[in-house]
Amino acid sequence: xxxxxxxxxxxxxxxxxxxxxxxxxxxxxxxxxxxxxxxxxxxxxxxxxxxxxxxxxxxxxxxxxxxxxxxxxxxxxxxxxxxxxxxx
Amino acid sequence: xxxxxxxxxxxxxxxxxxxxxxxxxxxxxxxxxxxxxxxxxxxxxxxxxxxxxxxxxxxxxxxxxxxxxxxxxxxxxxxxxxxxxxxxxxxxxxxxxxxxxxxxxxxxxxxxxxxxxxxxxxxxxxxxxxxxxxxxxxxxxxxxxxxxxxxxxxxxxxxxxxxxxxxxxxxxxxxxxxxxxxxxxxxxxxxx
Ligand SMILES: [Zn+2]
Numbered sequence: 043x044x045x046x047x048x049x050x051x052x053x054x055x056x057x058x059x060x061x062x063x064x065x066x067x068x069x070x071x072x073x074x075x076x077x078x079x080x081x082x083x084x085x086x087x088x089x090x091x092x093x094x095x096x097x098x099x100x101x102x103x104x105x106x107x108x109x110x111x112x113x114x115x116x117x118x119x120x121x122x123x124x125x126x127x128x129x130x
Numbered sequence: 131x132x133x134x135x136x137x138x139x140x141x142x143x144x145x146x147x148x149x150x151x152x153x154x155x156x157x158x159x160x161x162x163x164x165x166x167x168x169x170x171x172x173x174x175x176x177x178x179x180x181x182x183x184x185x186x187x188x189x190x191x192x193x194x195x196x197x198x199x200x201x202x203x204x205x206x207x208x209x210x211x212x213x214x215x216x217x218x219x220x221x222x223x224x225x226x227x228x229x230x231x232x233x234x235x236x237x238x239x240x241x242x243x244x245x246x247x248x249x250x251x252x253x254x255x256x257x258x259x260x261x262x263x264x265x266x267x268x269x270x271x272x273x274x275x276x277x278x279x280x281x282x283x284x285x286x287x288x289x290x291x292x293x294x295x296x297x298x299x300x301x302x303x304x305x306x307x308x309x310x311x312x313x314x315x316x317x318x319x320x321x322x
Contacts, residue, residue, distance in 0.1 A: 056204060056255070101257040102250070103274030115247060 052076035052122035142180045145170045154229040158188045185242045192245040196252035213263035213316040217309045225301040235285045
């Protein structure tokens with residue numbers, strides 16, 4: 043398997059090109075939307091869940107409430123937010 | 131890693147690899163603990179040391195299958211691809227995993243929630259790539275209808291593979307027609 047197949051630790055977006063990574067640095071764990079140039083989180087969990095739910099609605103046509111539930115479960119399974127399921 | 135730990139890892143891997151093989155033959159829901167322990171050559175007690183429940187192994191297996199299908203997809207796909215090529219890559223990766231993907235499709239709604247979510251996340255990844263190549267302006271319909279129509283069609287043929295293609299891969303048999311049908315929705319600037 044290709045070593046490039048990694049995804050953002052906060053939102054799950056696949057990281058393919060250098061510009062996908064925070065700070066354009068391919069050793070970083072976050073995408074450019076979730077992380078600052080130092081690879082620290084610059085988004086809240088609520089923002090990530092909301093963005094993720096919007097994606098599920100647009101791309102797969104989910105009902106709003108179902109999309110939000112799915113997004114919360116998914117996002118809190120990712121390393122940056124693991125175990126924070128009850129925090130929203 | 132010490133020897134005992136190494137041995138434990140090996141047994142775990144053996145259970146897992148054998149389970150994938152058995153799932154591809156019998157499905158997730160029809161595979162019993164007996165099938166799993168027999169194919170791995172271990173005792174029931176040993177099985178439960180590694181996976182507390184039958185569901186835990188199903189979930190782990192489906193998460194891995196979803197991940198590996200998507201990683202393979204990412205290896206073959208690129209952002210500049212035409213719709214035809216994206217669809218072709220999608221069919222190729224499904225065909226490579228057709229035996230087990232058949233059970234994701236036929237048993238999907240009856241699987242544990244975490245497993246269903248893993249399947250959903252796989253489809254979400256694929257949809258991201260298809261979205262770039264489809265022209266929704268032309269048809270005045272939101273993108274998700276196209277994606278669900280594509281999956282719905284593909285899954286219908288897979289679910290009824292015994293009727294559509296009893297003696298070979300149903301994807302192999304219909305791939306060109308599936309793609310031809312969806313090429314109608316391709317973004318015009320991507321035509322060459
Ligand atoms: Zn991200």
